[in-house]
Amino acid sequence: MGRDVTPAAGYASAGTLRTLAVRINHDLRAQLDLIAQLNERSVTEEIRVALKSWVETTKSDPKTHLERLPPFALSGHDDAITLSRVT
Numbered sequence: 001m002g003r004d005v006t007p008a009a010g011y012a013s014a015g016t017l018r019t020l021a022v023r024i025n026h027d028l029r030a031q032l033d034l035i036a037q038l039n040e041r042s043v044t045e046e047i048r049v050a051l052k053s054w055v056e057t058t059k060s061d062p063k064t065h066l067e068r069l070p071p072f073a074l075s076g077h078d079d080a081i082t083l084s085r086v087t
Contacts, residue, residue, distance in 0.1 A: 022047075 024032070036046045058064050 032043055032046060036043045039046065041049075
């Protein structure tokens with residue numbers, strides 16, 4: 001389960017950020033470390049960028065049937081994604 005944290009220095013505040021622990025194997029971590037180094041970003045930032053891209057791709061894929069889900073609004077900046085229920 002994630003824990004709430006305040007945004008790190010240099011990040012625009014899109015609300016409270018949540019911590020998510022993900023277990024990955026050594027090979028994937030090594031590749032991620034290399035990509036982060038090449039892009040001059042942290043591993044955390046690389047994961048944020050990848051997740052944001054995946055969410056955007058999934059939202060636009062008609063095979064995902066997102067229309068079946070309750071209405072949510074997705075907003076985000078370059079450093080964070082916010083998913084909030086529309087009421």
